[in-house]
Amino acid sequence: MASSIPPSGFAADPIDTLLSAHGLRRTAAARRVLGWLLAHPDTSYTHAQLQAALEGDADVALDRVTLYRLIDRLTQVGLLLCRVDAKRVRRYQAMPSSVHAIPHFECQSCHRDSPLSGALSGARSGALKASAKDLERAAQTALEALKALGYQGMSMDFAVRGVCADCATSGSGAAAS
Template sequence: MKTTPSHPKPPRAAPFDSETLLRESGLRVTRAAQTVLELIEHSSQPLTHEEVAAAYTATAGEAPDRVTVYRVLDRLVEAGLCDRRVGADRVNRFSRHVEAESGNTFECDQCHKVLALPSDPELPKVMGRLGRALRKQGIDTRHTALTLHGTCGDCAR
């Protein structure tokens, strides 16, 4: 009897649980916090405060308090659940936190999507040389991360 090799199915991603994420991050679980976190999680690109407020209105059926949205976004950033990036246009955009193994990211200048860069064995050496050069100038860095800017494949089409 011939058997066909079975290919295990990849594990299904667990459904997004904003309540647990907020609680585990030490944040209060409120309707506003859950809604904003879910909007950011399911967005394909970073959102401005105004875009978060508009999406909140569309989702909840009522306009949120603008100050509440600002405060929730600040708390999510402080807790490491989302990232805040300031674009060349000086507008804050919020997206889910990108965990890059290398610690480095790519940001599309058009849609502001953020992607993790792959690890490169030469990069730590380059960053170390840069850090040493800065220390010679009296500059002490606490954290180094590289962000490349350009146009993503979707926007280039």
């Protein structure tokens, strides 16, 4: 078994480090899937979209079942976020740091995920940031209460779903309604 300590003068691969830290094997498939999602952090993908995006890599062949199992393991350890959209389709993305308490907006057309704390400008932005801090405190209180009752491995997701301004303006959001 290979050592997880890199030779002196070499930096550890951040994807390998993440996989190891979460108790997962550092396979080529796991590195490829996690690497792809980390490289595209603002977009969520269905299983089929992810499989299509990854099929160009001849060195890492991923069949449908292997990809399902890998996505499931990455989600279970908290490296991926799984959301179900308005049409009950599962979408996956790298776990954003904002997901635990900051509200975010999910576009049902382009599937971009944006924290709402920076989405508005001017006075509305200040009010939204204050609300986000209140939500963060409420989320932390709720998580602490559940932990005291014995619940484990919890996270919280505050999502607003709709069509973003860019998609609404371009007309592509009409199909997602």
